[in-house]
Amino acid sequence: MAANPERKPKVASTNGTHLSNGLVFAQRSPVFELLSKDPSSRARLGRLHTAHGVVETPVFMPVGTQASVKALDNRELLEMGTQILLGNTYHLSIRPGMDIIRQAGGLHRFMNWSGPILTDSGGFQVFSLGKIRKIRDHGVEFRSHLDGSPIFLGPKESMEIQRTLGSDIAMVFDECPPHTADRDEVNRAVKRTLRWAAECKAQPRAEGQLVFGIVQGTHHADLRKKCAEALVEMDFDGYAIGGVSVGEPEPEMMKAVEISEPHLPENKARYAMGLGTPAQLIELVARGVDMFDCVLPTRVARNGTAFTPKGTFAIKGGAVKADFNPIDPTCECFACRNHTRAYIRHLLNVNEILGLRLVSIHNSHFFLKVMDDVRMHLRSGTFGEYRRQFIANYVPTEKVRAARVAHEARMQTAPEAALE
Numbered sequence: 014m015a016a017n018p019e020r021k022p023k024v025a026s027t028n029g030t031h032l033s034n035g036l037v038f039a040q041r042s043p044v045f046e047l048l049s050k051d052p053s054s055r056a057r058l059g060r061l062h063t064a065h066g067v068v069e070t071p072v073f074m075p076v077g078t079q080a081s082v083k084a085l086d087n088r089e090l091l092e093m094g095t096q097i098l099l100g101n102t103y104h105l106s107i108r109p110g111m112d113i114i115r116q117a118g119g120l121h122r123f124m125n126w127s128g129p130i131l132t133d134s135g136g137f138q139v140f141s142l143g144k145i146r147k148i149r150d151h152g153v154e155f156r157s158h159l160d161g162s163p164i165f166l167g168p169k170e171s172m173e174i175q176r177t178l179g180s181d182i183a184m185v186f187d188e189c190p191p192h193t194a195d196r197d198e199v200n201r202a203v204k205r206t207l208r209w210a211a212e213c214k215a216q217p218r219a220e221g222q223l224v225f226g227i228v229q230g231t232h233h234a235d236l237r238k239k240c241a242e243a244l245v246e247m248d249f250d251g252y253a254i255g256g257v258s259v260g261e262p263e264p265e266m267m268k269a270v271e272i273s274e275p276h277l278p279e280n281k282a283r284y285a286m287g288l289g290t291p292a293q294l295i296e297l298v299a300r301g302v303d304m305f306d307c308v309l310p311t312r313v314a315r316n317g318t319a320f321t322p323k324g325t326f327a328i329k330g331g332a333v334k335a336d337f338n339p340i341d342p343t344c345e346c347f348a349c350r351n352h353t354r355a356y357i358r359h360l361l362n363v364n365e366i367l368g369l370r371l372v373s374i375h376n377s378h379f380f381l382k383v384m385d386d387v388r389m390h391l392r393s394g395t396f397g398e399y400r401r402q403f404i405a406n407y408v409p410t411e412k413v414r415a416a417r418v419a420h421e422a423r424m425q426t427a428p429e430a431a432l433e
């Protein structure tokens with residue numbers, strides 16, 4: 014593909030102009046437009062304006078942690094309807110490093126992606142990958158997961174990297190405590206997250222860059238409320254629900270969203286970080302979430318697992334050895350239009366790269382198509398029925414099913430504890 018000069022922003026600095034002295038000129042148009050609300054749930058249809066174009070919500074954002082959505086090129090991403098990509102502050106700051114990004118003219122130019130990009134602040138990686146960390150007032154001291162070299166990352170550093178990357182949406186640097194953390198630990202993490210959010214807000218931004226706050230607080234409703242209200246007071250461009258997708262069972266994840274969302278303003282986008290399966294995404298849309306990112310489509314593709322409207326299945330299994338149907342007969346992706354299960358299974362079994370590329374194409378397309386259908390049904394007022402049918406057809410994995418059964422059992426025997 015011929016090199017594309019960076020597309021001119023469709024929307025000129027929708028967020029006003031942020032000056033390095035912290036002043037902001039008046040906004041010309043809202044960052045987020047709420048177009049309609051679903052009568053049967055808390056689902057919303059919206060439009061998010063960024064410096065590199067408009068994003069129709071609810072939206073699924075493919076994850077390009079290392080400036081690449083694993084195994085997929087930009088042409089494929091555009092063909093399948095990708096509106097916005099994710100990049101990661103921590104990983105990109107280590108490799109290729111900000112000198113290279115600066116020389117390239119920012120992340121959009123470096124990876125030749127002219128649409129919107131959201132960058133994760135690195136907080137999650139620091140707390141999950143980093144070794145021997147010391148939490149300081151203004152950030153975290155830890156060692157690189159690659160070579161053990163010392164790194165300091167805090168609100169100031171994270172925002173500086175995100176400014177250099179030139180992302181359309183920067184995330185605040187937060188502390189994400191494990192879902193098993195005790196209340197005191199969570200409370201400390203919330204306080205730190207709020208202090209760091211204020212520090213992030215005070216940093217200079219790239220032109221037109223939006224900044225989202227992140228609500229933490231694990232399963233504690235009062236801490237989530239406190240965190241959300243304080244962030245809303247700071248007036249961010251959008252809000253994320255963090256501390257989900259950290260190994261907690263599904264009912265706990267749903268609850269974390271349910272206890273955070275009511276405290277977020279209606280006129281700003283809400284983003285649930287790192288989630289989930291297609292059925293979970295639909296349930297989260299119904300709980301008022303507008304934006305999602307998840308590595309599942311490409312991660313499970315590498316094990317030969319495909320998503321379908323009936324749930325996942327393992328293509329590597331012998332059952333499809335002579336199955337000359339596409340992965341999903343209803344799917345219009347490149348893999349399903351051109352290749353059979355038997356062929357893709359063969360490619361995976363002989364470790365041909367094309368095998369995992371085709372499954373990655375199908376899975377990513379599937380997630381994007383689900384969100385496309387969600388938007389269509391929200392527009393036509395039929396989301397409730399679509400949701401009911403999708404959930405009825407979609408067979409969850411054994412792990413998700415077991416977590417639901419355990420939650421139901423707790424609700425029967427000790428409802429107070431289950432709802433705590």
Ligand SMILES: [Zn+2]
Pocket residue numbers: 340341344345346347348349350374375376378
């Ligand atoms: Zn397909």
